[in-house]
Amino acid sequence: MNYPSLYSDLFRATLPETALEIGALLVLVVDLGLLRKAALKTRVASASLLGVAGCVFALWFVSLAGAAGLSSGDELLIATGGYIGAAQSGILVLTALTLLLLIGSIFTRHAGEYVAVVLMAAAGGLLVASAQDLLVIFVGLELLSLGLYILTAFAKHSGKSAEAAMKYYLFGGMSAAFLLFGFSYLYGITGSTNLHKILLSAFYASASGGAPLLYVALVLIAAGLGFKVAAVPFHFWAPDTYEGAPAPAAAFIASVSKVASFALLISLSTAGVHLFDGVHELRFVAFNNGPLPRYLGILIPWMLILTVLSAASMVLGNLAALAQTSVRRLLAYSAVAHAGYILLGLAYFSHSAASANAILYYILTYGLTTIGAFGVVSVVERATGSDRLDAFLGLHKRNPLLAAVLLVLFLSLAGIPPLVGFWAKFNLFAAVLGVSAGPVPFALVALAIAMSAVSLYYYLQVLKRAYVLPAIDESPIKAHPVTLIVLLAIAAAVVLLGCFPSLLQNWIASFYR
């Protein structure tokens, strides 16, 4: 990771965000200025393509910024390279995919505004992924979240959309308050807003007798971030938002926002395990019982919190998904369950890059798969007017390609090899056991694997309707060619990355040099 200290460095590090913001402004100018009289289709297409272009530029800047070694980071605002580069690239690719999905599912006349908000939210996501300072984290999160609230409400003619946005906003506002409250405690105790400094001071604080307020702060922060990743018990917004939001927005919320939030959690954990890297004064701290324990300071309570959230999310998410009749709600609960698996990887975080890479692998492939799933749901929804399970009846007759895509994506979500979802789970669990193979992590991994066996049941419920049960209505479903191409590309990627799992691993590893 490269830690910029000068303003010119800072500017260079934020070039991707800048590219996205310029893209957003350009989209607005073109859509509201030049193409004001043009047909809606043209405007949507041009706005989406401009947005994708912005993402491509940002991607280029990310790849320029990557590649640097690790150094001390005491005055750090944002960092680049390493897992951050991979996460940012992932965010940009997934954003571009959700923008392309818009072309096939026009739900609003305000195409320019929609794309601009998406790009700004994605810029927030980039900032969140790279932030190393409480203030930057908060600014990034708010930029991301405000964008998401607007996106959720974007289908103005739909009452559901408005309801979902209101719920999302109220929950979000409250959790932001919790987060800020927690941050203020942290600042009060440690006197710094830099993650690394905070952890160091927290270590001293706990070494000198413990600070109960620190734990309060941690719980508050866990509540705030738990909301972002939809971990139980902070998940209540997810089913309603997933159900009410327009499909491309839901895909964005389910993928990009998750990648950004988990990248932030990786930053927290990384800062924690790299506490002593390059910090000289600590050599003089004496320890009575031999080598340094791996988790110090606030890391043990943090790990405990993450473990509890993880186990609760895995169990509740999977069990609640069993009872759903709406595919969007089913996807929401499955997202809760997947967040549970990832939180397990964060709870048992390794000093090497193994855990960070495994988590990124998981969240990137999960984001990709979910975008595809929402793409299929949106096509079916437009044809049948509903996202009930029964709307998928006979899909293999109505649109065989769409059904095949659904098959691949849902089996991947269930973790069936040779699809990418299997390797994601496998990597993650191997990383957890690589950190510690004691009875507790082992039992948690066993729980996670058992729960993913449960998940096969509800994924098969959808596939059963698509392939097995007789169709009520056999009229063909037409998908927009762009949507179809995007969906086929996603399905192909899921198969290809599953057959050659080292492709993505090498790609993530390439950001470390």
Next chain:
Amino acid sequence: MLAWTIYLSFAGALVQALLPKGRPGLSRWLALAFAVLGLLHALGGFVAGMGQGRQIIVDLPWVPTMGIHYLLAADGISRVLVLLTGLAAVAGILFSWNVELRTNEFFAFYLALIGGVYGVFLSFDLFLLFVFYEIAIVPKYFLIAIWGSTRREYGAMKLALYSFVGSAMVLIGLLAAYTTAGSHSTSLIDLAACAHAGALPISFQMWCFPLVFTGFAILAGMWPFHTWAPTGHVAAPTAASMLLAGVVMKLGAYGCLRVGIGLFPHGLDPWGFSFVGIGSWRDVFALLAVIGIVYGALVALAQTDFKFVIGYSSVSHMGFVLLGLMTLNQIGVTGAVLQMFSHGIIAGLLFAIVGRIVYDRTHTRQLAELEAMHLGKRLPFAAWSFVIAGMASMGLPGFSGFVAELQVLVGAWIAKPWWTIAAGVGIVIGVAYTWRALQKAFFSDALPTAHALEQEHNHDHQFAAITWPEVTGVVMLASVSLFVGLYPRILLDTIEPAVKALLAGGGQ
């Protein structure tokens, strides 16, 4: 050569998926062509491998960071089971010649399943094996759920969940073994070497072995986790039940042998204490196997549905396989592998007769209704095929089942005599239920009901003639069983050295 069996099957599945709809004839012939090609490769590999030890076919790094290899290899056990898969695949297609509903999709799922099965038998990397093992789950679900009969959705879901739970247990065990061994390779050969060098502590093997073994044994139909088998078999279309009983249950048994026993040899050591005569996991699983043999046979005796009789008989016969594995001696384990082959052929034949030849003509499987149909006179081909298959299933000398079960019993006698006695009871009941089914279904003197008589008179009720695929399939399977029964050396010479090597420690 053997590796092509996998690629051919998956290629066949892909071709079927892309075929235009509404060309069932083309679809059938293509499927048959791919299956026959696969069988020829399996046969070629078998013949070429005679007298050879383990041969590595392909060894490429697959996920280098985790030491996962794309490692295909074959030893005697693999070659025999690959041959079985080839035979069962061809027979299954012959007996699904009358599938008219979504024919190309049927054969796509069918060939994908076959490809996964070939893959399991040829994988010598832990995770590659697991990947192929799971690939086989999904096609099974769709084959049963779409083309099945009685309570097909229930049976299909039950089968899929049982398989997935079993494989979850296996995955937990494999992850544990992988991290504990600290090996930089997941190749079974390297891992077995590690295990023999003491990298897997005995206490670890003691708890990991039962986990992995049970996970695999669920698919082998081990009592009390067998309940998916009868419902699944009955719900499945003929070809799928042939494959389920013929090769899929063997996947489980093969995993038990290759991974369970091969990787955790000390998992079967005595615990150091014993409770009512049970002092090790070996005793536990042998007991479960014996219970399975007797229980499966007794339940088969009480069934009113013809297909359930065969379904429970599979549970009973697979009990012999597990019992053979638990003898841990040369003759018993060899017998177990031979029993896998033999039961694969015989169960396939039985399911074909019941599901395709009889059911598709009479549209009932209730023994009570079949009694009134005088099938012995009206479908003599079915009746005499079933006589042959039944004799093979009972374990009459001259058929493969006899040689296999005899070896298992001898092996069990060497290990613990009471196992043999209990299993022998199972054989006796086996004669009884086969005889009962044969007599009720084909040679009953019961008078036809008034309704059936009326139907016969009014419509000049004739069953459709026996078709050539049915004759070919029956002749193929019956002659293989007979041939192996008369000249078992042909398989035993291949199996024995491989079993010897495996029992001596897979790392050779």
